[in-house]
Amino acid sequence: MSDLQRAKAILGDLIGFASISSESNLDIIGYCARHLEAAGARVEVLRDPMGRKANLWATLGPEGDGGLVLSGHSDVVPVANQNWSSDPFVMREEDGKLFGRGACDMKGFIACCLAKAEELAMIAHHQPIHFAFTHDEEIGCFGARALTEVLAQRGLRPRLCVIGEPTEMQVIEGNKGCCEYSVTFSGLEGHSSAPERGVNAVEYAARYIGRLLDLRSDLVARAPDGSRFDPPWTTLNVGRLEGGVAHNVIANHAVLDWEFRPVSMEDMSFVKTEVAGYVETLLGEMRRTHPNASITTETIGEVAGLEPMPENAARDLVFGLTGRNEASCVPFSTEAGLFQALGTDVVICGPGSIAQAHKPDEFVSLDQMQTCLSMFDRLISDRS
Incomplete structure (x- = not known):
C-alpha cells in the first residue's frame, strides 16, 4: 500500500x-x-x-x-x-x-x-x-x-x-489572535411609558456596541507600519444581540456576543482596557436607577x-x-x-x-x- x-x-x-x-x-x-x-x-x-x-x-x-x-x-x-x-x-x-x-x-x-x-x-x-x-x-x-x-x-x-x-x-x-466574549446586561423592567423608572438592558447593550464601533475606527488607525495581515489592523465584530420581551416593556435582560482579532499583544491590551473602562461608566449610570444592575462578561476564549x-x-x-x-x-x-x-x-x-x-x-x-x-x-x- x-x-x-x-x-x-x-x-x-x-x-x-x-x-x-x-x-x-x-x-x-x-x-x-x-x-x-x-x-x-x-x-x-x-x-x-x-x-x-x-x-x-x-x-x-x-x-x-x-x-x-x-x-x-x-x-x-x-x-x-x-x-x-x-x-x-x-x-x-x-x-x-x-x-x-x-x-x-x-x-x-x-x-x-x-x-x-x-x-x-x-x-x-x-x-x-x-x-x-x-x-x-x-x-x-x-x-x-x-x-x-x-x-x-x-x-x-x-x-x-x-x-x-x-x-x-x-x-x-x-x-491574528482571537478574543471572544459574551456580555450579559441585567437592568430593571417596567412599562415603556415611563422609561426613566427602568434600566433598559438592550439600550445599554446598544451603547456598548457603539463604543465597540468607535474602537473599530481606532484600531484601523493603530495598524502597524508594514503589517502583513489582510486587513493590516485588528478587526472587531459584533456577532449577536438578544434581549427584551415586547415593544412596550423596558428590557431587563440582554446578551451580546462579540469578538476581536488582534494583530499584536498591544492591541489586545488596548481593547480590553478601553472596554473595561466603558463598562464602569455604564454601570455607574445603570446603578443610579437600580443598584442591582449588572454587566457580566464571560470570556469564551482569548488566544494570542x-x-x-x-x-x-x-x-x-x-x-x-x-x-x-x-x-x-x-x-x-x-x-x-x-x-x-x-x-x-x-x-x-x-x-x-x-x-x-x-x-x-x-x-x-x-x-x-x-x-x-x-x-x-x-x-x-x-x-x-
Whole structure:
C-alpha cells in the first residue's frame, strides 16, 4: 500500500468520528493513540477535568527539550443546517477530492502524520518528534491551552512546531489572535411609558456596541507600519444581540456576543482596557436607577496570535522541506501562538484550503495530501 493510500484510509477513519466540539473526542484520540503506540511512540492521553475530552501527547525518540512537534486539532465544527451532498461523516472520493467534515480542517494533516509515523520513528534517535492532537480548537483553543500549560509545568520546551492548518502547503509565519466574549446586561423592567423608572438592558447593550464601533475606527488607525495581515489592523465584530420581551416593556435582560482579532499583544491590551473602562461608566449610570444592575462578561476564549519573528527555525525548516522561499501571514486564528509562548519556533503549513473549511462538502485534494506526505519524505531523507 502506498503512503497516499494509507493516508487516505486513515482519513476515512478519522472523518468517521463525528468529533464536533460539543461532543466527546475520546474515540478519535484513542484511534490516534493506537496508531502511534504501534509506531513505537510513548503516548499520553490527557483528559480534561470533566473526562469527556482529551489531548494526545506522543513522543518518538528521547525525552527532554528540543525536537519537533507536529500539531493538529481533533475537533470539527457542526454540520447542522448545512446542505451536504452526502453524509458528512462518511468520506467520499470524487474527481481527486476527499470530502467529509474535517477533511481539510484538519484531519487531512493528522492522517498524514499517522501514515508516516513508523518512518518518522526511524529518524528520532537524537531529537524527539512529538505529536500534539488537541480538543476544542474550534471554540477557543481550550485543549492547546491546557496542553501547553502541562508542557510549561514540566519544563519541556520543544524547539520547533508545525501546525498543520490548511494553507495549501504554503508557509505561514503569522496569524491574528482571537478574543471572544459574551456580555450579559441585567437592568430593571417596567412599562415603556415611563422609561426613566427602568434600566433598559438592550439600550445599554446598544451603547456598548457603539463604543465597540468607535474602537473599530481606532484600531484601523493603530495598524502597524508594514503589517502583513489582510486587513493590516485588528478587526472587531459584533456577532449577536438578544434581549427584551415586547415593544412596550423596558428590557431587563440582554446578551451580546462579540469578538476581536488582534494583530499584536498591544492591541489586545488596548481593547480590553478601553472596554473595561466603558463598562464602569455604564454601570455607574445603570446603578443610579437600580443598584442591582449588572454587566457580566464571560470570556469564551482569548488566544494570542502567532507573531512573525525575524529568526524562525521552524519556518526555515519547512522552507527546505517544501522548496518554498516565502512566508505569509493569515487573518484566521490557530493554536500557534500558544506554542510560541513556550519559546518554541512555530510555523503553519498543512494540506487543503481554508476556503473549504467549515463549509458543506468540505474537502482536501489528493494532490494536497501527497504534497504533505512528500514534505515528511524530505524530512525523513534529510535526517536519515
